[in-house]
Amino acid sequence: MISLKTPEQINAMHEAGKILAACHREIAQRIRPGVTPREIDQFVETFLAKHGATPEQKGYMGYPFATCASVNDVICHGFPGDKPLKDGDIVTIDMVVNKNGWLADSAWSYAVGTISPEAERLLRVTEEALYLGIEQAIAGNRIGDISHAIQVFAEKQGYSVVRDFTGHGIGSQMHEEPYVPHFGPAGKGPRLKEGMVITIEPMLNIGTYHARVDEDGWTARTRDGSLSAQYEHTIAITADGPLILTKQ
Numbered sequence: 001m002i003s004l005k006t007p008e009q010i011n012a013m014h015e016a017g018k019i020l021a022a023c024h025r026e027i028a029q030r031i032r033p034g035v036t037p038r039e040i041d042q043f044v045e046t047f048l049a050k051h052g053a054t055p056e057q058k059g060y061m062g063y064p065f066a067t068c069a070s071v072n073d074v075i076c077h078g079f080p081g082d083k084p085l086k087d088g089d090i091v092t093i094d095m096v097v098n099k100n101g102w103l104a105d106s107a108w109s110y111a112v113g114t115i116s117p118e119a120e121r122l123l124r125v126t127e128e129a130l131y132l133g134i135e136q137a138i139a140g141n142r143i144g145d146i147s148h149a150i151q152v153f154a155e156k157q158g159y160s161v162v163r164d165f166t167g168h169g170i171g172s173q174m175h176e177e178p179y180v181p182h183f184g185p186a187g188k189g190p191r192l193k194e195g196m197v198i199t200i201e202p203m204l205n206i207g208t209y210h211a212r213v214d215e216d217g218w219t220a221r222t223r224d225g226s227l228s229a230q231y232e233h234t235i236a237i238t239a240d241g242p243l244i245l246t247k248q
């Protein structure tokens with residue numbers, strides 16, 4: 001069942017989203033060569049505590065950290081490790097913030113120092129794909145309209161769209177119905193209604209969309225070792241169109 005949120009509940013999620021957005025702005029200031037993803041993870045824990053919020057990912061299905069930190073060929077769910085980031089890396093930091101029992105979810109890819117033109121273009125196109133998806137997040141449209149807009153654009157730019165991980169409904173639970181693929185035909189899937197809240201979180205690869213998961217059971221990588229990027233917002237469907245709850 002797809003739950004519809006009241007305006008008050010959407011406001012509560014927006015509070016979580018504003019804290020998350022502020023946290024990403026702080027992370028952007030801190031990402032540079034030599035910093036470890038674990039240090040960023042610890043910064044996030046402290047930042048959220050200061051804002052009366054908690055990291056929902058920590059302990060979720062046994063996930064051990066506040067953030068996911070996915071470097072270079074890691075698509076998603078990378079552990080924030082102790083290996084320092086290097087000049088030229090790209091890293092996606094993903095987190096879910098819980099404020100008073102209501103959640104928001106946002107991932108952002110960051111450049112570490114100076115990155116290659118190829119990596120730069122992947123980041124730019126992936127972010128643009130997210131916003132093209134968001135434009136379709138209007139009452140009366142279907143989930144497939146979001147999926148299709150993202151896939152068509154990403155593939156036209158020469159990238160592949162990850163199949164194995166999708167966006168999702170969100171509220172008091174991290175993963176609610178419906179699921180939101182970033183590929184597939186327009187005009188299919190559940191119809192969007194005022195009060196739905198979903199994530200849109202395209203993961204684009206330079207090479208194949210195929211993924212494999214490391215022995216840690218979490219870290220998902222591109223099978224061909226190519227770079228992967230991801231941008232994610234939490235979006236409420238409102239009478240006035242899509243409301244980005246995690247806007248930075």
Ligand code: MF3
Nearest residue numbers: 057060063094095096105201
């Ligand atoms: N934030 C992720 C998403 O976008 C979920 C992370 S899975 C977890 O759906 F286990 F790390 F929490």
Ligand code: CO
Nearest residue numbers: 094105106107
């Ligand atoms: Co996320």
